[in-house]
Amino acid sequence: MRDARTPLAEGVANDVYEDPAGRWIVRPYRDGDEAQILELFQRVFGVKRSLEHWRWKFRDNPAGSYVVRLAEAPDGALVGQYALLPVRTGWGDETVTLIQVIDVMVDPRFRMGLKRPGLFAVLADRSVLAFLRGGQALVGYGFPTPEALRIGARSVGYTPLHPIQWLIKDLTAAGAPRPSRPWSVRCERVARFGDEAAALWRRCASPQAGVAIIRDASYLNWRYADCPDVTYAMVAARRPWTSAPAGAAVLRLGWADQPIACLVDWLVPPDATSTAERLLAHCEALAREAGMAQLRAWFSPHSRPYRFLCEQGYRTEPTIYHLVALATDPRVSFEWANTRWYYTMGDSDIF
Numbered sequence: 001m002r003d004a005r006t007p008l009a010e011g012v013a014n015d016v017y018e019d020p021a022g023r024w025i026v027r028p029y030r031d032g033d034e035a036q037i038l039e040l041f042q043r044v045f046g047v048k049r050s051l052e053h054w055r056w057k058f059r060d061n062p063a064g065s066y067v068v069r070l071a072e073a074p075d076g077a078l079v080g081q082y083a084l085l086p087v088r089t090g091w092g093d094e095t096v097t098l099i100q101v102i103d104v105m106v107d108p109r110f111r112m113g114l115k116r117p118g119l120f121a122v123l124a125d126r127s128v129l130a131f132l133r134g135g136q137a138l139v140g141y142g143f144p145t146p147e148a149l150r151i152g153a154r155s156v157g158y159t160p161l162h163p164i165q166w167l168i169k170d171l172t173a174a175g176a177p178r179p180s181r182p183w184s185v186r187c188e189r190v191a192r193f194g195d196e197a198a199a200l201w202r203r204c205a206s207p208q209a210g211v212a213i214i215r216d217a218s219y220l221n222w223r224y225a226d227c228p229d230v231t232y233a234m235v236a237a238r239r240p241w242t243s244a245p246a247g248a249a250v251l252r253l254g255w256a257d258q259p260i261a262c263l264v265d266w267l268v269p270p271d272a273t274s275t276a277e278r279l280l281a282h283c284e285a286l287a288r289e290a291g292m293a294q295l296r297a298w299f300s301p302h303s304r305p306y307r308f309l310c311e312q313g314y315r316t317e318p319t320i321y322h323l324v325a326l327a328t329d330p331r332v333s334f335e336w337a338n339t340r341w342y343y344t345m346g347d348s349d350i351f
Helices: 034-045 051-059 119-126 128-133 146-155 196-205 217-225 273-289 304-311 334-338
Strands: 025-028 068-072 078-091 094-106 139-142 159-170 186-190 211-213 232-238 245-255 258-267 294-297 315-326
Touching: 025 119, 034 051, 034 078, 034 094, 051 078, 068 119, 078 119, 078 128, 094 119, 094 128, 119 128, 119 146, 128 139, 128 315, 146 315, 159 304, 159 334, 186 273, 196 217, 196 245, 196 258, 217 232, 217 245, 217 258, 232 273, 245 273, 258 273, 273 294, 273 304
Parallel strands: 094 139, 258 294
Antiparallel strands: 025 068, 068 078, 078 094, 078 211, 139 315, 159 294, 159 315, 186 232, 232 245, 245 258
């Protein structure tokens, strides 16, 4: 398996593929493509994305940059994209690179052929499949909607692992805050996470080696502190006698133009129940103070945080998303990974 300390090379599948009918070519990203990529994104998804957001996500990612394949029409217009977001990930006792499939888009004029090898399939073959076959990443994964899952399963070979569920608490007057009591930890907002985040993550992940993005300071600060268009509330829980964090959480206070707070990340060792209770109570209080009506989270139903939130009165509801994965290495067992995959909302680019 590939050592994730090695940079993700852009040279894999660096060739240009020409459609035999002359309708398009598929090529790697080139400097200056950003403007057309953003125009295509708005045309396909109806959402305007900033250049700063694009650079943060695709240029500044500490795990690898510019992992993008584009389809170009004969007139030079970009008509398709397959983008991959690399992440350093613990896979059992190893550190590997996984790639999240994101921002897959094809201009409506070029979508014919989804039922046979066409532009979508060629983009996938020249991006995610090429990186997996070349050993640049161990597994590709994503959180597709039902339509994207249907297309991806047929065209790329996604393996569905399990549906994603909401964990929800209503932050209304009826859902009264917990009575105050002495706590052995204090919680405070932080602007950035320090190097001690790596040690905290090791305490969170070590009891049960599974599958999880490595949540060190480099990743956490890039994902949350440096995000140009969302202000996240980053919280550290500390014990009175030390400055080292006993736990950490990240909130998004408002989502999809609704008063919904999202618990987008969570770092608490499995046996630190008191710390988890204090940190969750603090997050709920922050959400109430910000006028949020609900607090929501994602966790695998096999994880300790999922069980903990259920114990704290959170209800579950289905989402439209599904965890899927893709691999070409025969040593990869998705049966093993399915029950050991630790994820949060922040693992996706939806939040």
